[in-house]
Amino acid sequence: ALVIMDEREKDKIFMAKRGNPLVVGLAENENLVASDIPALLPYTKNVVFIEDGETAVITPNTFKLYSDKGEEITRPAQIIPWSPLMAERGGYKHFMLKEIHEQPIAIADTFAGRLRPSKHDIVFDEIKDLLPANDFPYDEITIIACGTSWHAGLIGKYFIESLARIRVNVELASEYRYRNPIINNRTFIIPISQSGETADTLAALNLAKEKKATIVSICNVVGSSITRASNATLYTHAGPEIGVASTKTFTSQLAVLIMFATYLAKHIKKIDEDTACKIVEELVSLPRKMRIVLERADQIKQIADEVLNSPSAIFIGRGVNYPIALEGALKLKEITYMHAEGFPAGELKHGPIALIDYGVPVIALVPQDSTYDKMLSNIEEVRARGANIIAIITNGNPDLTDKASHVISIPKASSYTTPILTSILVQLLAYYVADHKGTDVDQPRNLAKSVTVE
Structure with missing residues (x-):
């Protein structure tokens, strides 16, 4: 330009x-x-x-x-529809901290006009013309994204496959074009981009468009390049995000994805009214639960002091929590410049456990779900090797203080909203470690908010 x-x-x-x-x-x-x-x-x-x-x-x-x-x-x-005040710090030390604390409001704005609690329903007028009655006329869904948006896509795959029972592929946009992917007019493409200007995602979208795929993007910026190239757009309505490290746009993407998965599953009759009703009720209560999680900020600030001088950190999770382990590691790398890795906990013994040494922080995502017992076993494995364990658990779970150095709790939630709650905690941890280190939190070195070159 x-x-x-x-x-x-x-x-x-x-x-x-x-x-x-x-x-x-x-x-x-x-x-x-x-x-x-x-x-x-x-x-x-x-x-x-x-x-x-x-x-x-x-x-x-x-x-x-x-x-x-x-x-x-x-x-x-x-x-x-943004005000100038949205692009100011508003008394917070950094934009990132402000945007972390804005997440309950951002999620509520994402739900506005779409969630209908009185009818236990979800409405997506943007895509109703692309979906004939009780039908999904496509063979599969392919999500294309980069970075944090790719992590959102991995969680979206879990939502859509478990609820709508439709096959979902999640592709890194920067790699997608280089293997001659199979795309046709029965491919449903979901590009995810905070800015709507991500060069690799836009290039992958254009390739899919040439091959007559249907494209429904998830984006935060009205009128951006990706939205203009799409058949329809599901806007996140998170407001402007100034900090380079995505926070509220990530959780808003997850909110759109769980709504889309529920809407689609109900549309093609893969879930009944009762299941849809329970999900809608849980989504309605989500902003309140997010405010409870934000009250853990002082506890995380103290934990950050211990992580501060560690040469590296490891995040582990299973199932839908594994992408949050990836996201937590990415956040820590982006703004603290520490080495951090996220792993599926079941893969530890296939190599990554060699990284565990005395005092290495291991952030374990252990909410109450079907993987809970397996995660306890993984915690024992890294504890036996001297790791400093920081466990994120669900309220009411058996206390893990005998196994972990620190335990942080989240309100009880299903696997469809747990990732949003746990992501706030890993965002806060990365923020406070970076703040203690004195790095440029809002504009970390070598990074840009919108990656507009390939």
């Missing part, structure tokens, strides 16, 4: 786009250009997205847009 100024025409800014995002803000007596919406929020909510191959010229009072053939075109502005 190019923005060009000419000293001979000081009241004009010229621009051209190919690949990277470019957005024009239209305000009173001034027009602006930026690569992302939050930069424009203090000035205007009216924006126009520039498409690939297009050029534009702005003056303080005019905006002209041209096609790749040089023909002037008209495109109405979109109104962004």
Whole structure:
């Protein structure tokens, strides 16, 4: 994306786009250009997205847009439903900490207009035209994403397969195009991207589009490149996220995925009314449970002091909690620069247990579910090798203080909402370790909020 100024025409800014995002803000007596919406929020909510191959010229009072053939075109502005206050720290030390604490509100906004508790129902008007009555006319679902969004996709696979009984593939977008994937008009593609501008995800989406796949994206930014290229978009409505490390957009993606899985399962009659009702009721109570988890912040702050000087950390989980182990490790790496790894606990003896030494922090995700007894066995394995165990358990579980150095509890929840609750805890742990280390929490080295290059 190019923005060009000419000293001979000081009241004009010229621009051209190919690949990277470019957005024009239209305000009173001034027009602006930026690569992302939050930069424009203090000035205007009216924006126009520039498409690939297009050029534009702005003056303080005019905006002209041209096609790749040089023909002037008209495109109405979109109104962004975010306020400038959303892009400020609001008294928090860092944007990341603010965004962690905003998650109960972000989840409630994600549910708004979709959850209908009185009818025990979920509504997705965005995709109803893609799904004939009581039918899913596709052979499989493929989720494509990168980084944290890929972790959300792994959990989405668990949700969709367990509820709707439809085969789901989860692909790293950066690898997807390089093996000649099997895609046709009976493939249902779900790209997941916080920004909607992730270059690898957009490229994979375009490949699927060429092969006539149906594309329903999950995204946070209205009008972004991925949403414009999709047949439909399920917006997360999490509000602007300024910190590079994704927090509230991740849990909002999980909220959309569990709603989608439940909606789809009910649509094709794979679950009955009673099961759908229980899931809806649990989702309604989720923001309250998230606030309870956030009350553990002081406890986690103390635990962070012990993790601070460790050369590495290990996260372990099973089933739907395994992707949270991956996400916890990624968060710690991103903002503390510590070496951290996430593993499925059942794989420890196949190599990773060699990393366990005296004092190595092992963060074990042990909520009450079908994998609980197996996780206890894995905890004993790493404890016998001297690990410093930090266990995340469900309220009411047998106390693990005899096995773990620290025990953090979450409210009782099913496997469909447990990942959202446990993810808050691993986010807080990464944040406080980074804060104690003095790293740049909101803008960690070598990283960018939107990865717009391949």
